[in-house]
Amino acid sequence: MEIFITLFITGVGLGALYFLVASGLSLIYGLMGVLNFAHGAFLTAGAYAAWYFTTEVRADGSLTSYAISLVLSGLVGAIFAVATEQLLIKHLYDRHIDQALVTVGLGLVAVSAYLGWFGSDPLIALPPTQLYDVVQIGDAFVGIDRFLYITVAGLVLLANFLMLRYTRIGLVIRAGVENRAMVTALGIDVRKAFTFVFFIGGFAAGLGGALATTYASGVGPTLGDAFLIYAFITVVIGGMGSIPGTAIAAVIVGTTQVLVNYYVQGLGDFVVVLLLAVVLLTRPQGLLGKVAH
């Protein structure tokens, strides 16, 4: 039972990281119909930024430096994402397949650029030692860093919820996911919302990169791609364009993966992809997705 609790919370922590990547993917797809294959590159950029800041700029291993590195990596991810939207995707509006293809190319270019700059070996990051403490829940011991991931993802979920529910741009995004042609016909410039969605999606991915560096104890060129594939699975299971659906799916995917990987050695990844196939074949729109119109 103790092991189950430890594994379960680790799984939710991993799900929290998936959520950070998947929330941006889901909104971008829901609003623009772009399957963004470069999202993993945003995450890796954030991860390298966090690594650089905590090992080269302020290598004191304090919680303050770590907190600054989180914000910094979020900004790096956001800037990368906005640049992608402005320089590449913007010019291909209404060419959905080409937009997806350009992000495939960008993902490839980014990974090889990281490879050229930082080498293929993972760079070791040294997060504050406090994060490696454990807390006792019942008889189980759980690493504190798990709770950090869950808290950060929870805050991002809350921020997304408040933004979508109570701001004007959130209203435009929600309406755009529902029916983009209608929003445009009403004279609202959806393109600003596109840029904004890339900004928040990139920010969450960059933030996820910094946390993933802590989770994986380092950052390599393909860190983002490893997360991207499960983030895709999360988005599709949750339903494209639905943030609550993505959050639920992230917890399901993370816990399933960790639990099955422990109890049936190594089969977790296998079960997760089969889960995706089963969900899609029985409920093509995902758990909370709207039926395509």
Next chain:
Amino acid sequence: MILLPSKYRFVPLIFMLIAGFGAFTPLIDEPGLQQTFAVAFLFGGLALTYDLLLGFTGLLSFGHALFYAAGAYGAAFAMARWDWGIIPAGIFALFFAFLVALFTGTAALRVKGIAFAMVTLAFAEAGHVIVTLNLWGLSEGDKTLQLNFDSVPDFFLGVANTRNLYLLALITLAIIYLAVWWLTQSSVGRVWQALRENEERVSVLGLRPFSFKLIAFVLAGVMAAFVGVVAVVVTNNANPVMASTQTTISLLLMVILGGIATRWGAVIGGLIYVVLSQRLTTLDTQGALAGLPEWIGGPMSEPAFILGVIFILVVMFSPGGIAGALYRLRLKIASFK
């Protein structure tokens, strides 16, 4: 869609003949070069089978690597564990890939568009996991499953016989090319292209889209498996990279780079992709990048960096890839006359 006018239809086959004779000239004499071209021919053929789905039927699959790997691992497994000869092992692999394609296709084709892409991705990823984790002892895990040298004729073995491998790969490419040509010209092929343009109209005409898509999916899968079987002989192993999503994505790149739904475009895309990615690696070792500052020289030494940049530029500025660019050039020349 840009098809060659009929008088040019045989040009790719003539080029393949020339390439075949080329192996006997000093031009392509070095075994290293012959090996590079052999792999390039195989990827040209593989890209063509992918184009059958993507270009001619309008099915975006992210799982094509599964069938390539099913062919490769099926054959390598039968040869290594059961000591079968290459021919029975190859037939076994094709039959195995047929079953895998029939099963995954029947399931995946129940959904459309992005959902279809994701289901195929999931099945391929499942295959990749089976191979890398060596589930049920079917593979060698991260290591490669080596070719059993007793199973293949001697004239395919050893560096001295690389020319035979080159010819084998070229013949494979020619077979795939002719098969795809015949298929896309057949009445079934016309239904595929109609499906790509407008699925509703096809069903209004009384044809079941599902059956035709399944035929395309299974045929493309079996042909990819055929390339996989030959790849085991040419590269002497079956390896986990064959089953990875990265392989499918590189096929996508090849088809887009060369020109979608043109047959020869996919082949050219595959050739260019493989030759560039192998030759660009030597760019660095030859010191061609020595003068560049590290921040640009580092990425430039990665072939995928340059290929990725070319790919982005093609998608943005030359829709239809190389074939599309040539087509526009011809139109321009024609308008001057």
